[in-house]
Amino acid sequence: MNGLEALRNLPSVDKMLKNEQIKELFTAYSPYFVREAIRESLSRLREKIKNQNLIEISEHQIIEEVKKTLRDYSKYSLRRVINATGVVIHTNLGRSILPKEAIDRVIEVATHYSNLEYDLEEGKRGKRYTHIVEAVKRLLNIESVLVVNNNAGAVFLCLNTLAKGKEVIVSRGELVEIGGSFRIPDVMTNSGAILREIGTTNKTHLYDYENAINENTALILKVHQSNFRIVGFTEEVSLQELVSLGRKRGIPVMVDLGSGCFVDLKKYGLFYEPTVQEVIGHGADLVTFSGDKLLGSAQAGFIIGKSSLIDRIAKNPLMRALRVDKMTLAALEATLRLYLDEQEAIRKIPTLRMLFEKPEEIKRRAIKIKIILKRNGISSEVMEDVSMPGGGSLPEIGVKTYVVALKPNATPQDFAKTLRMSEPPVIVRIKDDLILFDARTIQEEEIPLLVKSIKDSMKK
Ligand SMILES: *Cc1c(COP(=O)(O)O)cnc(C)c1O
Numbered sequence: 001m002n003g004l005e006a007l008r009n010l011p012s013v014d015k016m017l018k019n020e021q022i023k024e025l026f027t028a029y030s031p032y033f034v035r036e037a038i039r040e041s042l043s044r045l046r047e048k049i050k051n052q053n054l055i056e057i058s059e060h061q062i063i064e065e066v067k068k069t070l071r072d073y074s075k076y077s078l079r080r081v082i083n084a085t086g087v088v089i090h091t092n093l094g095r096s097i098l099p100k101e102a103i104d105r106v107i108e109v110a111t112h113y114s115n116l117e118y119d120l121e122e123g124k125r126g127k128r129y130t131h132i133v134e135a136v137k138r139l140l141n142i143e144s145v146l147v148v149n150n151n152a153g154a155v156f157l158c159l160n161t162l163a164k165g166k167e168v169i170v171s172r173g174e175l176v177e178i179g180g181s182f183r184i185p186d187v188m189t190n191s192g193a194i195l196r197e198i199g200t201t202n203k204t205h206l207y208d209y210e211n212a213i214n215e216n217t218a219l220i221l222k223v224h225q226s227n228f229r230i231v232g233f234t235e236e237v238s239l240q241e242l243v244s245l246g247r248k249r250g251i252p253v254m255v256d257l258g259s260g261c262f263v264d265l266k267k268y269g270l271f272y273e274p275t276v277q278e279v280i281g282h283g284a285d286l287v288t289f290s291g292d293k294l295l296g297s298a299q300a301g302f303i304i305g306k307s308s309l310i311d312r313i314a315k316n317p318l319m320r321a322l323r324v325d326k327m328t329l330a331a332l333e334a335t336l337r338l339y340l341d342e343q344e345a346i347r348k349i350p351t352l353r354m355l356f357e358k359p360e361e362i363k364r365r366a367i368k369i370k371i372i373l374k375r376n377g378i379s380s381e382v383m384e385d386v387s388m389p390g391g392g393s394l395p396e397i398g399v400k401t402y403v404v405a406l407k408p409n410a411t412p413q414d415f416a417k418t419l420r421m422s423e424p425p426v427i428v429r430i431k432d433d434l435i436l437f438d439a440r441t442i443q444e445e446e447i448p449l450l451v452k453s454i455k456d457s458m459k460k
Contacts, residue, residue, distance in 0.1 A: 006049045006056050013038050021063050029070050037073065041065040081425040082450050086387035086401055086438030088354045089394065093427065095292040095299070097350040097443075101338060102297060102331040109330040116326045129314075131329050135336035136304060139262065140280055144310035146303040147291070147332065148322040152182050154288040154301030155256050156191050157322055159219070161313045162252070162286075164192035166218035171204035171237070172197050173230055174223035178258070184223055193218070203235040209242065213249050220246050222284075224274065226258035226394065243283040252285040252309060259394065260289030260302060262339050263346070268356045271397045276304070285309060291328070294394075296351030297335035298328045354440055355389050359400045365447075366402040366439035372451050373404070378458060380406045385431070387440045403429070403436040406454070418460050422453040 016022055016038045025034050045057055045065060083093050098106075109116075119126030129146060136145045148154050159168060168188060175197065177183045188195045196217070198208040209220060220242055239255065246253040257279055265273045273294070279287050286309050291300030301322075303313060313319070324332075338345045346352045366382045373380050383405050386398035408415035412430045419426040419435070429436040442450060 037066050037069040083441040084428045084437040086440045087391040088389040090391045096296045099348045102334040105330040105334040106327045135333045142304050143307040148301045151290040151301040153322040154303045159191035159193040161316045163218035167196040168193045168219045169196045169212045170221045171199045206237050220253045223256045224258045239282045254286040255284045257289040259293040260295040296349040298331035362439045363402040369404045380404050401440045403438045405434045418457040422456045426453045
């Protein structure tokens with residue numbers, strides 16, 4: 001046989017449809033997709049015959065190609081992965097896993113009509129944000145709340161409303177880049193606010209703020225250094241000092257807090273991170289933070305503080321462009337409720353649970369994975385290591401963890417790729433020639449799937 005014959009010998013779509021093995025596929029896939037998959041597979045094989053000068057394609061090859069095409073059809077683009085990196089708040093992997101309570105609320109609200117913007121008592125139009133106002137007010141002593149699409153949006157909206165064409169004073173030590181090209185100076189410029197940089201990278205004094213205030217000053221902004229620390233010969237002005245300066249001169253003080261932490265991390269053996277309660281307690285007029293970082297809920301940007309400011313922000317036409325949908329509101333309300341009881345929050349909010357988990361508990365899970373791997377003929381070691389739980393959302397402070405370490409036959413980079421391409425995909429850390437699975441971010445119920453993906457990857 002030659003290539004031309006191989007091409008001629010390829011069966012027709014109709015002939016393939018009569019094949020017994022193809023007919024079996026109808027139980028799992030619709031006739032339309034099976035026919036499409038056959039057509040696409042045959043055309044791909046035709047190209048392959050031509051390009052690689054193949055002289056024969058077996059029926060088995062064709063059927064395998066059709067099956068593969070159907071599997072590809074049914075794969076979603078956005079899907080679950082196993083996070084074995086140890087980074088709890090991993091922006092590229094979706095940041096926070098929602099607590100079950102939040103998922104339940106999302107399903108309830110998404111599968112039914114709701115009182116999203118309907119006042120049940122009055123029987124007329126209500127406000128979308130009332131649902132969140134109540135939930136936040138139960139936790140914090142504040143006047144008002146708004147929620148938008150994310151914290152970047154929250155910062156933008158505040159500046160655009162309160163400081164368009166006016167000056168906003170920020171320390172040079174706080175002109176941060178958060179990642180994904182979100183840079184505070186760029187956001188400020190785009191909002192129409194005029195950036196009034198003061199101080200130096202390492203030192204900013206109260207007199208720098210005092211000297212910068214003029215009749216065109218709209219706001220003093222403090223940006224939390226969420227993903228880095230300046231150490232050594234440093235000085236920054238405390239929020240309390242800024243608040244008293246702002247009060248004296250009649251200028252509101254806004255804090256971009258970034259993470260939105262409601263729990264004192266230090267109390268649980270982690271590093272210091274200012275809490276929302278603390279910042280409000282120090283008298284900030286306006287505070288913004290994310291919904292899906294340390295708060296552990298859906299993507300959102302909170303704006304909390306003084307009614308006089310928030311009422312103005314709520315009237316900004318951009319509010320409509322940045323508004324959140326009902327599923328986000330449902331998830332946020334449920335998550336905020338969990339915070340009423342801090343212990344319950346830590347137990348039920350996955351982000352907090354993973355951050356605070358005791359090393360012995362992480363070790364127990366690592367050992368469990370090792371034992372199941374062993375049962376599947378794969379040898380590994382449990383080792384102590386260091387997790388960077390914050391990703392780009394918290395300073396890079398390592399915390400003790402336990403990992404399952406595996407020495408692959410391939411290069412670690414190649415094996416890591418095979419793991420990423422497996423089903424479900426597994427994202428790992430590499431250390432020297434070892435593949436590390438950090439048990440901190442591996443969920444208990446994911447272990448059988450993790451083992452399956454590792455096993456599949458070893459065969460490749
Ligand atoms: C993360 C972060 C942002 C951006 O928040 P998103 O919710 O990701 O938009 C803004 N400011 C600070 C200080 C942050 O840490």
